[in-house]
Amino acid sequence: MAAGRSRLPERSVLVLTSLAGGEKHGYALIKDIESFAAITLGPGTLYGALARLERDGLVEPQPAEERRHPYRITAEGRERLHEHLSESARLAALGLERIAIEGT
Amino acid sequence: MSHRLLRFILALYPRGFRRRYGREVQDLVTDLEASGEHSRISLVGGLLVSAVAERLHAVRPHARLTIPTLVVVAALLGASVGLHWLGSGQRFPRASVGAGTYLPPTTKPSTRPGTAQAPTGQPPPLPTDAAAGRDVPPPPPPTPYMTDNEGSNWPWQ
Numbered sequence: 001m002a003a004g005r006s007r008l009p010e011r012s013v014l015v016l017t018s019l020a021g022g023e024k025h026g027y028a029l030i031k032d033i034e035s036f037a038a039i040t041l042g043p044g045t046l047y048g049a050l051a052r053l054e055r056d057g058l059v060e061p062q063p064a065e066e067r068r069h070p071y072r073i074t075a076e077g078r079e080r081l082h083e084h085l086s087e088s089a090r091l092a093a094l095g096l097e098r099i100a101i102e103g104t
Numbered sequence: 105m106s107h108r109l110l111r112f113i114l115a116l117y118p119r120g121f122r123r124r125y126g127r128e129v130q131d132l133v134t135d136l137e138a139s140g141e142h143s144r145i146s147l148v149g150g151l152l153v154s155a156v157a158e159r160l161h162a163v164r165p166h167a168r169l170t171i172p173t174l175v176v177v178a179a180l181l182g183a184s185v186g187l188h189w190l191g192s193g194q195r196f197p198r199a200s201v202g203a204g205t206y207l208p209p210t211t212k213p214s215t216r217p218g219t220a221q222a223p224t225g226q227p228p229p230l231p232t233d234a235a236a237g238r239d240v241p242p243p244p245p246p247t248p249y250m251t252d253n254e255g256s257n258w259p260w261q
Contacts, residue, residue: 026132027139042147043132044117044154047125048161069128 008084011041011049016058016081019073023062026050026069053077105137105144113148116155118162 008016018024018032026046034040041049050071053059058077062070073081110133114126133151136142 026128027135030132030136040142042150042154043129043136044151044158046132047121047129048154048158051121051125051158052161067131 005080005083008080009049009052011045012053012058013081013084014039014041015046015049015053016073016077017085019059019071020078020081023070023072025065025071029071105133105147109148110151113151113155116152117158120162121158 014033014037015029017036018029021032024032026043029046030041050059054061054071058074058080059071060074062072064070110130114122114129117126129151133147136147137144
């Protein structure tokens with residue numbers, strides 16, 4: 001992980017992961033996150049996360065469709081998500097390896 | 105959820121958040137309610153907790169809303185409401201005095217002719233608990249104010 005960057009909160013990772021699959025509005029984000037993480041974000045939680053991600057330039061709003069406002073992940077958002085998931089994967093591999101050694 | 109209740113809850117959020125995302129949150133709540141998968145209580149509860157989180161974030165951007173933080177916020181709110189209730193009500197007019205502190209009743213000069221009491225300089229008689237038939241224990245002697253060098257054992261004096 002790049003030095004000086006704070007670790008992404010879990011809900012931000014969920015939102016970025018969902019948006020990595022394409023732009024979505026609030027309701028579609030909640031349903032998508034429910035489907036792949038079995039976590040239901042409330043409206044306040046979701047928009048709290050979106051507010052911070054938008055402030056940090058990791059997501060950007062798209063033109064409104066009727067009364068729905070889609071969001072899209074930015075290039076920086078993809079980079080941050082890639083860093084975070086790579087670090088998580090490294091930790092997961094290390095943990096699994098140690099569990100396997102301990103189990104033998 | 106009624107429009108009025110939702111507007112009230114949104115009013116608890118910081119102004120910047122409300123202006124930028126209030127409309128979207130309102131539309132999302134409408135969609136979630138229409139889907140029938142989210143109960144009104146869970147939506148209201150989630151929105152209230154998020155309002156506290158956003159307020160906290162507005163004060164301390166790197167703070168995270170955890171269960172202990174929520175407990176502390178709830179305790180402070182409860183304490184302030186309780187103190188306000190105790191202080192404003194007539195139920196405990198001397199709420200600021202600690203429990204067990206003896207307070208002599210205030211004596212009003214009698215206005216009836218022939219019953220006026222001359223000031224004697226003596227404390228008023230101790231109240232008697234008539235129902236229990238026993239005297240209220242006398243108050244402890246007052247602690248005298250201590251002057252700078254009076255009765256002090258501090259080594260630097």
